[in-house]
Amino acid sequence: MTAVVGVVGLLAGGAAAPPGFTALREVDPSIRQDIRYAGERNFTGGAVDGYEEPECLLARPAAEALRRAQRVLLRRGYSLRVYDCYRPQRAVDRFVRWAGEEDGPQDMARKAEFYPRVERGRLIPDGYIAEKSGHSRGSTVDVTLVELSGREVDMGTAFDFFDPLSHTDDPRVTGAARANRQLLKRVLGGQGFVNLPEEWWHFTYRPEAYPDTYFDFPVAVAEVRP
Numbered sequence: 001m002t003a004v005v006g007v008v009g010l011l012a013g014g015a016a017a018p019p020g021f022t023a024l025r026e027v028d029p030s031i032r033q034d035i036r037y038a039g040e041r042n043f044t045g046g047a048v049d050g051y052e053e054p055e056c057l058l059a060r061p062a063a064e065a066l067r068r069a070q071r072v073l074l075r076r077g078y079s080l081r082v083y084d085c086y087r088p089q090r091a092v093d094r095f096v097r098w099a100g101e102e103d104g105p106q107d108m109a110r111k112a113e114f115y116p117r118v119e120r121g122r123l124i125p126d127g128y129i130a131e132k133s134g135h136s137r138g139s140t141v142d143v144t145l146v147e148l149s150g151r152e153v154d155m156g157t158a159f160d161f162f163d164p165l166s167h168t169d170d171p172r173v174t175g176a177a178r179a180n181r182q183l184l185k186r187v188l189g190g191q192g193f194v195n196l197p198e199e200w201w202h203f204t205y206r207p208e209a210y211p212d213t214y215f216d217f218p219v220a221v222a223e224v225r226p
């Protein structure tokens, strides 16, 4: 009886990947990947809990929609580059613990890079980090545009620059950066992705395959292979 309850509990909590998840690389290897939470170049300064490999895992409909968007962008001389995809709940819990800690002297360089004008304690209330994130449901991506050479495209701010300037429609962002944000939003929107107004890089594919489940299996390709 205990074993049955345990298995049911695991499935209900999303501790195992369902068959509907896939590795983006297997759907479209041309989409570039720079999975920041698997390494040190992120606002926490270290690899985040649950990121065992720097791989983009997604529910299959979201991965296929990204592939369609990539086809449109390649014709225009751009490629997508994903920074984050499926995010285990344990990683979100790590973010929440981090957001509740005080910045110390050792955090100043990272603060300058990622949240110079917003207090760490405001990052959750101001909408830059979620306590229950759409990323854990498997249909959300953090993504930008790059040129085919891999050169970065000007988006007005960098990925995970937590600041009102990163709000997609911030009126201070003009010219090429504004046009690039709009191109990303238009092309992804054309394939069913909805943008988060606080972050030009954050998009959720709708309808979501798993709208009510916050998964917690690790980020590793073996987790989503049959």
Ligand SMILES: C[C@@H](N)C(=O)N[C@H](C)C(=O)O
Binding pocket: 084, 127, 128, 129, 130, 131, 132, 133, 134, 135, 142, 160, 199, 202
């Ligand atoms: C942390 C940032 N990349 C992000 O994804 N923020 C949204 C609000 C989230 O945590 O779901």
Ligand SMILES: [Zn+2]
Binding pocket: 084, 135, 140, 141, 142, 201, 202, 203
């Ligand atoms: Zn995001």
